[in-house]
Amino acid sequence: MGRPRRTVLEYRNYELPADFPILALTGDHWHISSVPGKRLHIHNCLEIGVCHSAGGTMVFNRRQVHFSAGDVTCIARNVPHTTWSDPDAPSRWSYLFLDPDALLGPGALRQIRGLRDVGFFLSDCSLLLHEEQAPWAKRYAEDIISELTDRQPGYQPRVQGLVAALLVGMLRIYSQEETETLRDSDMSSVAPALDYIHENYMINFPQERLSQLCHLSPTHFRRVFKEEIGTSSLEFLHQTRILNSCTLLRSSNLSITEVAWRVGYNSLSSFNRQFSRAMGCSPTAWRKTAADGPPPSLMTFTGWMTAEPGPDRS
Secondary structure: OOOOOOOOOEEEOOOOOOOOOEEEEOOOOOEEOOOOOOOOEEEOOEEEEEEEEOOEEEEEOOEEEEEOOOOEEEEOOOOOEEEEEOOOOOEEEEEEEEOHHHHHOOOOHHHOOOOOOHHHHHHHOEEEEOOOOOHHHHHHHHHHHHHHHHOOOOHHHHHHHHHHHHHHHHHHHHOOHHHHHHOOOOOOOOHHHHHHHHHHOOOOOOOHHHHHHOOOOHHHHHHHHHHHHOOOHHHHHHHHHHHHHHHHHHHOOOOHHHHHHHOOOOOHHHHHHHHHHHHOOOHHHHHHHHHHOOOOOOOOOOOOOOOOOOOOOO
16 A cells, blocks of 8 residues: 655745735635635745634644634644635635734844744744634734724834734743644644745755755655645745745846845846746846736746635635
């Protein structure tokens, strides 16, 4: 009898605003299907979700939990998960995607005395907070969404304060002893490699470094990475670089050569080749299209910006 095949994960990238790295997805159209998703997915950033109505099931890798209206989730970027609603009652959600270090300042949470396990929290948390357990979580999350939606004067510092309060509260719960058994089991087995690429995509490093971080032989690592992520680690590195280059092309006046250098390409021709392969056009053409209106969304692995019919699209 052969070994069971690993579940292929779907990678969903959300391009966070360069000047204020937090994104809110909300509205009456954000209803989650009752059809169980066939594929788990991971994100490139921290996800906080708020269930506004109905209930359903959330899967964190090998663990299933039931959610209800008023519950709040906090999911690290490399935790495989999916969601579906109870039959005949599509649940409505709002989502926040953010980079805590970029939004609050590098290491801001780690500098708070008395908090422990911050690093684990940011890399592998998979919390579902029921409203009766943490009523403040829904209140904070909805206030953040309102501030980001209304954009009244001073909304940015208020959002930063609310995000800090929400994450500290979640970290306190995460640090409790009963959450110890949830760690690692909910993470992708190649999560250390994904984290390393996320944080070091702009430098050149040997691919063997990734297998070492996952405590796997290079051959085994290549097989597991391809089985879980659906592509090679080198291709994933190129995708990460190109997605970050899109942010720079849209939000800065840097030259194409400077953008290429900043995301890790020493050769402009190599950058142009990888960009055209991923996005279907040259960096120059993409920048012009982004300036004229919504940029083309041609890359295979991109985040869902609107709710879709069928399986979970959060």
